[in-house]
Amino acid sequence: MAYLELHNISKTFGGAGAVVDFDLAVERGEFVSFLGPSGCGKTTTLRMIAGFELPTAGKVTLDGQDLTTKAPNQRNVGMVFQSYALFPNMTVGKNVGFGLKVRGRPKDEIEGRVKEMLELIKMSHLEKRYPYQLSGGQQQRVALARALAIQPHVLLLDEPLSALDAKIRLELRAEIRRIQRELQITTVYVTHDQEEALSISDRVVVMNAGRIEQVGQPFEIYNFPRTEFVAGFVGTLNQLRVKVVDAASGRVAFGEQSFLTGGPLEAGNGAPVLAMLRPEELHFGVAPSENQLTGKVESVNFLGSVVRIQLSVGPAKITLDALNERRLNLPRVGDIQTFSFPPHAVWVMPAA
Amino acid sequence: MRRRRFWPWFWLALGAIYFFVPLLATGEFSLRAQRDTLSLLAYQRVLQDNQFISSFLFSLRMAVLTILFGLLLIVPTAYWVHLRLPRWRPLVELLTLLPFVIPVIVLVFGLIRTYSSPPFRMTTTPVTTDILLVGGYMVISLPYLYRSVDVGLRAMDVRSLTEAAQSLGANWVTILFRVIMPNLRTAVLTGALLTLAIVIGELTLAQYLARPAFGPYMALLGQNRAYEPAALAIMSFGMTWAAMGMVYFLTRGQQAQIGGGH
Amino acid sequence: MIGAFQSAQGEFTLQHIADLSQRFILEAYRNSIQVSLITAVVGGLFGFLLAYAVTIGGLPVLVRAMVITFAGVASNFAGVPLAFAFISTLGRTGVLTALLKSGGVNLYSQGFSLYTFAGLSLTYLYFQFPLMILIMAPALDGLKREWREASENLGATGLQYWRHVAMPILLPSMLGTMVLLFGNAFGAYATAYALTGGTLDLVTILIGAQIRGNVLYDPGLGFALAIGMIVIMSFSIGLYSWLQRRSERWLR
Numbered sequence: 001m002a003y004l005e006l007h008n009i010s011k012t013f014g015g016a017g018a019v020v021d022f023d024l025a026v027e028r029g030e031f032v033s034f035l036g037p038s039g040c041g042k043t044t045t046l047r048m049i050a051g052f053e054l055p056t057a058g059k060v061t062l063d064g065q066d067l068t069t070k071a072p073n074q075r076n077v078g079m080v081f082q083s084y085a086l087f088p089n090m091t092v093g094k095n096v097g098f099g100l101k102v103r104g105r106p107k108d109e110i111e112g113r114v115k116e117m118l119e120l121i122k123m124s125h126l127e128k129r130y131p132y133q134l135s136g137g138q139q140q141r142v143a144l145a146r147a148l149a150i151q152p153h154v155l156l157l158d159e160p161l162s163a164l165d166a167k168i169r170l171e172l173r174a175e176i177r178r179i180q181r182e183l184q185i186t187t188v189y190v191t192h193d194q195e196e197a198l199s200i201s202d203r204v205v206v207m208n209a210g211r212i213e214q215v216g217q218p219f220e221i222y223n224f225p226r227t228e229f230v231a232g233f234v235g236t237l238n239q240l241r242v243k244v245v246d247a248a249s250g251r252v253a254f255g256e257q258s259f260l261t262g263g264p265l266e267a268g269n270g271a272p273v274l275a276m277l278r279p280e281e282l283h284f285g286v287a288p289s290e291n292q293l294t295g296k297v298e299s300v301n302f303l304g305s306v307v308r309i310q311l312s313v314g315p316a317k318i319t320l321d322a323l324n325e326r327r328l329n330l331p332r333v334g335d336i337q338t339f340s341f342p343p344h345a346v347w348v349m350p351a352a
Numbered sequence: 353m354r355r356r357r358f359w360p361w362f363w364l365a366l367g368a369i370y371f372f373v374p375l376l377a378t379g380e381f382s383l384r385a386q387r388d389t390l391s392l393l394a395y396q397r398v399l400q401d402n403q404f405i406s407s408f409l410f411s412l413r414m415a416v417l418t419i420l421f422g423l424l425l426i427v428p429t430a431y432w433v434h435l436r437l438p439r440w441r442p443l444v445e446l447l448t449l450l451p452f453v454i455p456v457i458v459l460v461f462g463l464i465r466t467y468s469s470p471p472f473r474m475t476t477t478p479v480t481t482d483i484l485l486v487g488g489y490m491v492i493s494l495p496y497l498y499r500s501v502d503v504g505l506r507a508m509d510v511r512s513l514t515e516a517a518q519s520l521g522a523n524w525v526t527i528l529f530r531v532i533m534p535n536l537r538t539a540v541l542t543g544a545l546l547t548l549a550i551v552i553g554e555l556t557l558a559q560y561l562a563r564p565a566f567g568p569y570m571a572l573l574g575q576n577r578a579y580e581p582a583a584l585a586i587m588s589f590g591m592t593w594a595a596m597g598m599v600y601f602l603t604r605g606q607q608a609q610i611g612g613g614h
Numbered sequence: 615m616i617g618a619f620q621s622a623q624g625e626f627t628l629q630h631i632a633d634l635s636q637r638f639i640l641e642a643y644r645n646s647i648q649v650s651l652i653t654a655v656v657g658g659l660f661g662f663l664l665a666y667a668v669t670i671g672g673l674p675v676l677v678r679a680m681v682i683t684f685a686g687v688a689s690n691f692a693g694v695p696l697a698f699a700f701i702s703t704l705g706r707t708g709v710l711t712a713l714l715k716s717g718g719v720n721l722y723s724q725g726f727s728l729y730t731f732a733g734l735s736l737t738y739l740y741f742q743f744p745l746m747i748l749i750m751a752p753a754l755d756g757l758k759r760e761w762r763e764a765s766e767n768l769g770a771t772g773l774q775y776w777r778h779v780a781m782p783i784l785l786p787s788m789l790g791t792m793v794l795l796f797g798n799a800f801g802a803y804a805t806a807y808a809l810t811g812g813t814l815d816l817v818t819i820l821i822g823a824q825i826r827g828n829v830l831y832d833p834g835l836g837f838a839l840a841i842g843m844i845v846i847m848s849f850s851i852g853l854y855s856w857l858q859r860r861s862e863r864w865l866r
Contacts, residue, residue: 052763073766085760089782098778099768150768360671363663364681367743371688374740377703377710449851455801457818458840546690553693555804560822570694571808578707585698589691596687 003028003186004049004154009058011044018044020210022058029184031177033197036207037233042190045207046156049188050079062153078147082159084139086131092118092142093127099150117145120179137168144176148183155180155187161196173200194234198222206230223278228349231276238277238318241351244269250343255314259291260343272351279308279321281345284331290340293318297335311337375589382582394583403569408552411566414482415551418489419544422497425490427540430501431532434510448498451491456556463488464560481561488557493547500546504539505532542599549595553588639820643842646817649731650799653738658792660739661746668747669754682751685744692741697808700737704728729810737805742795749794753787753861783861790857797850801843817843 002025009022019041026032034042047053049060051072059068067075078099086095094101096117097110105113118124121141131139140160147155157176161169177200180187191197197204198218206213206221206229214221214230225231232239242252247269250261254275267273286292295313302324309320309331320339322328331337385393398404433444451459463484510532517527533540558565570588574581668678691699703710704721705728711721727733757780765775803818812819821839 050767073769073771079767081760081764083760085764087761087779102768102770102774357672360667360673363667364673367664373710374699374703377708378699380709381702455803455818455843457803457821458843461821461840549690553695555694567694574694574698574808581698582702585695588695592690593687596683596690600683
């Protein structure tokens with residue numbers, strides 16, 4: 001039995017279903033992210049774990065115990081809010097110690113734990129400061145320490161980094177992961193930033209319109225998406241409308257050109273399907289045993305470590321990502337270029 | 353989150369009792385002018401009283417003058433502060449709070465002491481005393497007028513509008529009257545309504561300057577008659593309600609207009 | 615015009631300040647302060663409860679709108695009409711008085727009178743409550759929902775939340791507003807005058823008497839009284855803005 005289980009959770013507001021039939025088992029010590037666009041129900045689900053919303057149907061169990069009807073202040077789950085929610089009238093130290101104080105722990109225990117937590121987030125020297133004297137990143141670290149101080153069974157984070165600058169976000173992201181690993185605490189993390197979710201999670205739950213689209217490890221989600229939504233939402237994707245030429249060999253036709261996909265296809269010959277292809281799997285030049293396509297360069301965008309090139313092939317536009325090299329000769333707009341990709345890089349989905 | 357709804361309703365009920373009982377009582381009282389029956393006699397008497405009409409009109413005139421001159425003084429000043437002297441803003445705001453510090457009665461005292469002896473013999477003729485009255489009213493209504501105008505100015509991008517107008521060749525007077533003022537319509541109206549309510553109900557200033565305003569009229573009536581004051585109170589409450597209702601409607605409830613004790 | 619009241623600090627000698635310590639003048643100050651203090655505290659507490667009821671207390675939005683509008687009206691209702699209203703209600707021949715008499719309770723023989731300081735305080739509350747509500751409702755709105763959730767999340771009960779988080783945050787605003795209420799009551803004149811015709815011993819009434827030339831017509835005394843009032847009011851305003859600044863700092 002998994003540590004945290006959500007059994008067929010549903011939540012409706014008015015007549016609308018915000019979360020529909022959400023079923024998930026989280027292992028002890030695992031880091032799971034809920035990923036999806038705004039309004040997909042990820043925050044609502046998180047709040048149901050915390051107890052701020054009651055599910056319309058289904059139940060939440062922690063280590064076998066049914067939490068569904070327990071009040072939020074009796075669940076012992078720690079939550080970190082997007083807006084930090086630090087108590088403005090208390091110092092950093094008092095904020096972190098609040099959870100222990102309301103449990104009636106003795107003073108020296110509280111002091112000891114506060115020191116421990118502040119060391120964990122590397123802010124020991126700021127114990128006497130007030131929240132309004134801290135930067136966003138610092139406040140969020142304090143919020144994290146505050147949630148961890150009570151040694152919760154589960155740690156919940158609701159888009160904690162959305163309000164921060166890009167650089168701080170990266171630093172804090174790594175920090176959160178480091179602390180989570182050190183404390184081995186089961187964590188649920190909500191975000192709409194797919195790069196964030198992919199980089200820190202053990203598993204990712206992709207959500208859309210209240211439902212789970214796919215659950216899996218980041219590599220799996222990215223390279224083997226099971227629905228069109230997941231494929232399009234996570235990372236950049238080339239989606240080509242092609243016609244099956246030979247289902248047995250997996251050949252599809254694209255305008256006047258054709259290429260091989262990874263293996264035999266289910267659709268019949270002549271059927272229209274979508275061929276999905278990640279930009280980084282394409283490269284300029286010709287390679288034996290790989291597919292080739294030719295197109296005209298429409299735009300060249302230098303993004304730093306990656307050069308993103310858009311080509312028009314027949315009626316469609318294809319994006320190609322090349323890794324930056326100092327001796328790279330960037331193609332010019334208007335050039336006719338040939339590029340190749342291995343057949344196994346393509347996967348096929350039925351056309352909508 | 354489940355919440356016990358008892359206590360909030362309880363406090364509300366208590367509050368409602370406290371606030372409505374006097375109103376109901378006054379209303380009931382005002383209907384008893386005729387023995388043993390409920391009638392609008394008291395209201396009739398009041399409305400037919402010449403003094404009522406004249407004092408009401410007098411106060412109305414004073415209110416209009418106060419509003420006009422007040423706006424003439426405040427709008428350009430507030431505009432200038434917003435545009436050119438933002439650092440002075442706290443100071444100006446403090447100044448506008450001053451009338452709160454000086455209670456009306458003290459203001460009256462000061463006015464009379466200063467202006468009734470040489471070189472300003474202003475309390476001798478009606479006209480000059482009226483000027484004094486309007487001046488006093490302006491001071492009293494200053495906080496409310498300024499606050500309304502300030503809020504209105506903040507809601508519009510004063511700097512950009514001014515610069516746009518200037519680049520199109522307008523001079524200051526034009527800008528003020530054709531660009532700024534029209535956009536301040538709501539703010540001006542709310543300030544005017546508040547001032548109206550204040551001036552009409554004002555007693556202290558008018559009484560000591562011995563001018564026939566509405567406030568002293570009410571007080572006089574209170575000393576001599578029994579039922580008419582109640583009728584007046586109800587009418588006055590109704591008028592205030594109408595004025596505030598308009599304010600609320602104009603601002604869509606965004607600003608709570610705060611009065612105070614007199 | 616605006617400089618008019620400033621010149622009231624004209625001629626006075628220390629003699630008048632000493633006069634201030636005359637028995638009945640001290641009485642006046644004591645009375646004024648008492649009335650102001652009581653209406654400030656009672657007005658503050660009950661006004662706060664009402665503001666709480668319509669904001670966090672979760673009463674319907676319509677109710678809140680009505681209360682706020684009414685508060686706006688009621689806070690402007692002071693002065694002569696208010697006095698009339700209360701006389702009609704609780705005066706010697708007032709409606710409520712008569713009602714209670716027919717029910718067997720004779721208010722005035724029990725020692726109650728509207729025309730005392732107690733009656734005045736009761737009347738003052740009519741504009742003190744609304745003032746408190748109008749100022750505290752936005753302050754209560756400012757209590758972010760997440761603070762409550764965070765405290766619950768950390769294991770606190772509702773009571774603990776109020777004691778450790780909400781009250782400390784609100785206290786500066788509450789106290790500041792009560793100070794405002796104090797100043798408001800202290801400077802009130804018209805209501806007191808209309809209620810009793812100038813017989814109550816309040817500082818404001820005394821100043822009025824000086825102007826009219828009753829009894830002790832002594833302009834210097836008037837000045838001194840005025841100065842005394844200004845001092846007290848300035849002190850209140852100062853206290854109020856200090857408290858305001860403190861609460862703003864936290865509620866950013």
